Amino acid sequence: MTKPAFPPLFSGQDAKGDDPxxxxxxxxxxxxxxxxVIYDLGSSNLRAAIVFAPDVPLADAVAMLPVSGVGFQNALGALAPPEVGVHLGWDGGLYINGGRAxxxxxxxxxxDxxxxxxxxVVALNLSMWPDQDDTxxxxxxxxxxxxxCADLAPDQMLEAWVRHTLVGINNxxxxxxxxxxxxWAGLAHGLDGEITVAGQTGGYVGLDEKLGLLLKINQETVLIPLTATLTRPV
Structure with a gap:
């Protein structure tokens, strides 16, 4: 497998099986x-992570999550057959033809x-091959x-994701x-009816101007900002 090539100002590092x-x-x-960009091009999973250095407050910088999601959709849209549909969960879930991938x-x-x-850091974990034969x-x-998408190599997918994410960042x-x-709203998955995110369950109302999630909980509209999706490796 060839070493992935990235746009200028990006550099690659092979995780060699460790968690990127x-x-x-x-x-x-x-x-x-x-x-x-640290990556692990496994046979069953593509794992990668990109390091960013924001120059805006965290409340704005977390836009990198939906930017990276739209970048993923654009990347796969350019490489996959036209019948392959990609949708995005608010918390970062990636869905291909309706199934979580x-x-x-x-x-x-x-x-703060x-x-x-x-x-x-934004990390990607994509299932390339099903966990079991009987899907x-x-x-x-x-x-x-x-x-x-059996003809799509992991390094191709990684390169395209980084490239299209960069376009999204510039936009x-x-x-x-x-x-x-x-x-993002045109690609949203799972925002119908009652949903549970960040430990809170309610009816979907909409998105605020920063893509924060508005839920109706006990007759009150509650805002769950994108910062609620932040996590750290364990």
Missing amino acids: FVLACAAAEAGCDAGL GQLKMAASDV PDAVPDWL GLTPDQTALYAEG WADGGMAKLHTE
Whole structure:
């Protein structure tokens, strides 16, 4: 397998089987340059993480989660057959033809929404091959190769994800949240009826201007900001 090629200002590091999310957060804490992409091109899973150095408060910087999700959709849309549909969960879930196929997650150096974080990491975990041969046993789960994308190599998918995410970052930096809001909302998955996110359950009302989730809980409209999706490696 060839070494992935990334756009200028991005650099790659093979995780060699370790968790790229863990390695990326540790590298960011140690002061690595922004644009580091740590990856593990496994036979059944593609795992990768990108290190960012935001220059805006965390409340705005967490837009990197939906930006990376739209980047994933655009990347797969460019590489996969046209009948392959991609949708995005608010908490980073990745869905292919209706089945969950992966997850984006995000960590930052600080949890204060008003502070500019020293670093922010977005990680991708994508199932390339089903966990079991009989996919009928888990109809809500799928994998890339089970959805007509068997010719797509992990390094191709990784390169495309990074490239399209970079385009999304530039669009977001130039045009703000409005375009991202429209793009993401058109790809949203699982926002019908009652949903549970960040430990809270309620009826979906809508999204605020920063893609925060509005839920109706006990007759009150509650805002769950994107910062609620932040996590750290364990």
